[in-house]
Amino acid sequence: MSGLLLFLVGVVTLAGIYAILAMILNLEAGWAGMWDLGIAGLLAVGGYVFIITTQQTHDDVILTPHWPMWAGVLAGSVAGGLAALIIGIPSLRVRGEYFLITTLAFAEVIRQLSINLGSLTRGTVGFNQFTRPFESWTSPSGYRWVLLGLVWLVVAVVYFVIRRLGRSPYGRLLRGFRDNDPVARSLGKQTNRHRIQTFVLAGLMYGAVAPLYVWFIRTVTPSLFTSEATFVTWTALVIGGIASLRGPVIGAIILLIVTEAASLVQGSGDMAVVLASVRFIVLGLVLILVMRVRPQGLANERDAFAGASERVAG
């Protein structure tokens, strides 16, 4: 297999993972108006809980329950949901920027914990030997295709679930109170309850998909869960079109292909360092370009929900 093809498979797999994250972010931020900067933290909670509960090879940690993989995914999801509940209840009562600050701080606290709780997380060394699902079915070189299929299957499932929510009366209410909370409350809507439910759902989902990220990278270390993950997800959503339906997927594909293309250039070690930083310059340029030409993103909310009245029969 040619190097270019292998590279492309990797990029498309990673794009799929970011598409999933951007879709979840779209639910909580695009529709419900909760500007979450703690994506990396929720991912870390899900990822670490998954790896700690399921890994079989590292026995120098204090907790090794050796759970089956499905139980680990479930545990990671529940942990993500619980974390969202714990940060959501105090910070969603006060609005807007407090939520932003709290989630950002939460992600940093989680990262620091993952470094310092070495007896549980193996510190900065982390976990690097674990089995992945269906790994025994194929050769190591064929496994990248399995993972590609698995990731894009999850993209499809998440897309349909989120679309179902977005087009329901529940989603309509979120998009309403996002722009005008007092009017929603004056109609008898418990907007805070809806916000907390939505954030917990986002936490459950981030926690559940964190293992995909772990399987792709093949290690679990604190450096995996820096705010870079949060900001790449945000950029993908903004480029694709915040509050739209297909935007998060489109944005993730374009963003990942454009930024990863820089690593295609062959060069010396010094060159590689330069190219690594070029990625962020490219990311910034893409963002500026889209904001300049199409500020609402490539897809948009208006088109995504146009003709809603036609879908009700009768």
Added chain:
Amino acid sequence: MTAPILDLRDITKVFGGVTAVREVSMSVQAGSITAVIGPNGAGKTSLFNVATGFEEPTEGHVLFQGEDVTGLEPWRVARKGLIRTFQTPTGFPALSVWENLMVGGTSDRDESLWRAMRGAWHSGERTTNQRARQALTDLGLWDRRDTLLADLSPGDVKLVDFARQLMAEPKMVLLDEPASGVDPASIGRLGNVIRQVREQNVTVLVIDHNIGFVLGIADQVHVMSLGEVIASGSPDDVVRDPVVIEIYLGRSA
């Protein structure tokens, strides 16, 4: 005389050192159109905020249908049938006209996350759609149902605003300056809509600057100035009241 639907008793609201509302008592008869007029800073909106739970009164009580609702959260007050509008900003700008009305008319049950997952909201949606369609047809806005609220003229926005709050089936509506920013042609339409609402046994309490508009539709008028009610009576009595002419009409007209 029957018991009032809304009874405000000795309401005082102090912000910092400023008394916005001072010992105001006001009762609204069921089925009436009652107006509160007064210059800027008279305390009209503060009184509304207190009545609907958006502000807690410093002193006094709010009774709705004989029940003490003082200090209840706004959504609880709303579910008892006391629904208000806001002067600005109005409504859900990113939703279409139709979606705005649907949010107003959809029950808590049909809006739950659980029902959204199961997709078990379609029958409720059809019923609400019938009502939304009727309301929009009556307003002459059915053809514009898919227009986003943000793209509508200010006059039409106010009509949609009113229609959306009515979708929640209130027993009483509090309208905060419904005619502000509305062109003269639409004001007439708005007045008709308010009168029609009363026909359906919804009590109306309205505050506005536009004296002509308010006096044309109200049965009972309260005049506020500097946080106090300075005159009450029928529109005819109020315009003849020398204190009102001095304090309100004399100065700002």
